[in-house]
Structures are given as structure tokens and as C-alpha cells.
Amino acid sequence: MATEFLTDSVYMAVLLTIGTYGIGTWLRKKTGWTLMNPLLVSIVLTIAFLYITDIPYESYSRGTDIIKYMLTPATICLAVPLYEQIDQLKRNVHAVTMGIAAGVLASMLSILALVVIMGLGHVSYVTLLPKSITTAIGMDLSNELGGNVPITIITIVITGITGNIFAERFLKLIRVNHPIAKGIAIGAASHVIGTSKAMEMGQTEGAMSSLSIVTSGILTVITASVFASLA
Amino acid sequence: MRYVFQLLIIICFSFAGEILHSTLPLPLPASIYGIILLYAALELKLVKVHQIREVSTTLIMAMPVMFVPPAVGLLKTWKNIQDTWSQYLLITVLSTFVVIAAAGWMTQGVIRWKEKSHTKSQDNGN
Secondary structure, eight states: OHHHHHHHHHHHHHHHHHHHHHHHHHHHHHHOOSSSSSSHHHHHHHHHHHHHHOOOOHHHHHHTTTHHTHHHHHHHTHHHHHHHHHHHHHHHHHHHHHHHHHHHHHHHHHHHHHOOOOOOHHHHHHHGGGGOOOHHHHHHHHHHHHHHHHHHHHHHHHHHHHEEEEEHHHHTTTOOOHHHHHHHHHHHHHHHHHHHHHHHHHHHHHHHHHHHHHHEEEEEEEEEHHHHHHO | HHHEEEEEEHHHHEEEEEEEEHHOOOOHHHHHHHHHHHHHHHHTTSSSSSGGGHHHHHHHHHHHHHTTHHHHHHHHHHHHHTTHHHHHHHHHHHHHHHHHHHHHHHHHHHHHHHHHHHHHHHHHOO
């Protein structure tokens, strides 16, 4: 009876999505742990809720169409921070473009090598290819290449959290200490989630990191179709 | 009314991106065309940042919520990866470190190299 009502409800899916995200935000504030990423918490809680209540995924998916419609307009808005930071790019144009290009190439080559070593197939390969770029662009790219979109999103979030937690110590270990280089490395590797860490590290790190989110995203989309044919 | 106008501008660029996506043969998503078009419009001062500031900031901040529904699709696709998820995890974490190292070293290397050649040319000048 209750399941039937929830399955037919117009607002249940949206409420569930925003509500669990709110819980995630609250948990993050309370604990301060990076692992309490609101997006990750929301995904886990929503899946658990649907599983327990036996609500079919299809009806949840239909209910959240309105949320999905806003993703393209929201992604396009990334042009605004890019426009505002372009002077930073122009001042260090060679270092920044070479750094981002190296990051994008390293991402695709390392994924290609590991997929081949582990004997995973083409679908796994294109599912993983967009993992270092921001979710909005990455899920579109995974879709275009024929990847498994939900898994792409999970790997993107895990990548971001990995960068957020370990990038600072790792950069110190490999002796990267220039603020511009640190920002570019974090943004190119771990997109928005890493960038929130870069912003804590310093203004230059933060600006460089957010600049490389959009730039490496676009560069990945352009080169990925070539790489996709390699495995 | 101001926010409706801001949203209208952003939706126009989404629509233009959609048109390019369906007419051009490149494998680029509509959102990338939209970013490029909006960026060009900002550079050319056809659109001013203050004309879209509030709505664009709100949409960017709300973006993570929009990733939840597609990710919940994992419920349906889990069976495809239940045997290989640990390999996915390993690749994800390892390649993240590779990218940090490559981008960090390259950026720092170019900066150092520029500084060096800059001081060298100054030395020659003296």
C-alpha cells in the first residue's frame, strides 16, 4: 500500500534526492570528514531507500526527470568562472596548457594501460576514461562513448575524494611545491571535489584548480574519441 | 522577473548547444557547445556576467544534486560490474595519482624552465 503510493507519487523522488543530499551536507558539517561527501552519501542513502521500500528504479528515474533537465544549463554556466579566471591562464599560458595537456594524456594512457593489463573490455575502458573530469561533462562523454554512465559517475566521485584527501601529501612527496603547479595538478586530476581542497591551500591553488576543471574537461572530450578506439 | 530573464539567457545557450550537437558530426555533448558559445558571448560582451550572475551561481552550486539520479542507476547496472568492481576501484585510485604527478611535474617544470631562461637572457643583457 505504502510502496504503491510512493511509486505513484509525483514528488517522492525529488524529495528523496534533495533530502538525502541535505543529510549528507549535515553529516559533512558535523564530522568534517571528506569521506562524508554529500553526493556520495545521497547516492548511498537513495539506493538503500529504494532497495528497502521496493520502489522500482524506473519510477524513481521518471520522478527525477525535472532535476536531470537542469544539468545541461548548469554545466554551461561553468563558462562564467572560466571567463573570470582567463587572465590567470593568459599570464602563465605555457605552463598551464602544457600541465593540463600532460594531465589529460596521463589519465587516458594510465587507464588504457591498466585496462589492458587487467583484461577488462571496451565498455569498462570507455566507462573509466572520463573519470578525472567534472561529473557534468564526464557523464555526457561516457554516454557518447557507450560507457556505463552510473559507474562513470561513481568513479568520478571516488577520484575527487582521493584527490581531496591525498593530493596535498602526495604533491609534497614528489616535490611539487609551486602553487600554480599544485593547483593545476589537483584540478586536472580530481575536478570540483579536489578543487575545494585546493581552495583551502591558497588563493592561487584554488584559482588554478578551478581553471583546469573546465579546460581539462574540454580537452578530454576532444581527445577521448581518439583514445576510445584504442582498446 | 530579473531571475527569469537570467534563466532565459542560460536556456537559450542550452538550446543552441542542443542544435549544434544534433547538426555537427563531432562527438561533443550539447553542454560543451553551450560552454564554448557562452564563453564566446562573454568575451564579445554580447552577454555581461551581471546579466546571469545569480542564476548561474545557484545552478553551479546545485549541480551535485543533479548527479544523484543518474548515479542511482547503479541499482540497474550493478550486475554488470559485481565481479570486477575492485579492479575499477584500483584503476580509479592509481590513475588519479598518475595524473597528479604528470600535471604537477609538467607545470612546475615549464615554470622553472621559463624562469631559468628568463634570468639567462637578463645575464646576457648585462
